[in-house]
Amino acid sequence: METVEEDVEEYSWREVVLPRLIPVVPHAAPELERETGERRRGRDLLVAIDFGPNSRHAFRWALAHLARIADTLHLVHAVSSVHNELVYNKSQELMDELAVEAFKESLVHTKARIVEGDAGNVICREAERLKPAAVIIGTRGRSLIQSVLQGSVSEYCFHNCKAAPVIIVPGKEAGEQSVL
Numbered sequence: 001m002e003t004v005e006e007d008v009e010e011y012s013w014r015e016v017v018l019p020r021l022i023p024v025v026p027h028a029a030p031e032l033e034r035e036t037g038e039r040r041r042g043r044d045l046l047v048a049i050d051f052g053p054n055s056r057h058a059f060r061w062a063l064a065h066l067a068r069i070a071d072t073l074h075l076v077h078a079v080s081s082v083h084n085e086l087v088y089n090k091s092q093e094l095m096d097e098l099a100v101e102a103f104k105e106s107l108v109h110t111k112a113r114i115v116e117g118d119a120g121n122v123i124c125r126e127a128e129r130l131k132p133a134a135v136i137i138g139t140r141g142r143s144l145i146q147s148v149l150q151g152s153v154s155e156y157c158f159h160n161c162k163a164a165p166v167i168i169v170p171g172k173e174a175g176e177q178s179v180l
Helices: 053-065 085-106 119-130 144-150 153-160
Strands: 002-006 009-016 044-048 072-079 109-116 134-138 165-168
Touching: 009 085, 044 053, 044 119, 053 072, 053 085, 053 134, 053 165, 072 085, 072 119, 085 109, 109 119, 119 134, 119 153, 134 153, 153 165
Parallel strands: 044 072, 044 134, 072 109, 134 165
Antiparallel strands: 002 009, 009 109
């Protein structure tokens, strides 16, 4: 765990060590090098993750419609306390599962971070830190009045993130079941 100070506001986070899916090759053969010797630079994509079906739906949408081979998918999960080992372990299991799925589906590299704080603030802060090409967020698909009365993380991010938010409204197949 590491505490980071930005401006006058500090926050705590824990990096998640994900399974190593891509084998490490010590030296690439010269015949495999491209003519220019440059590697295509991928984009950073931030995906907000929780244990609900709507964030899983947004994650799968990002893999199917947005992610390319050289991209890096940054999974961010907001929790009330990074010191709670039960929450951290459950979150790490979810992140491991999603990293494997991302590699199998789209061959993208995945990084994960569990951050302490309010979900909307955490997502916007991580978006400002990473400067991703897009911030992918799931939503429950509530009406405007319900979102205003009850509050909405996706609505908050839409108005406050400096990166481009992509809000994914679930289809009927997403259902109301939790992924836990």
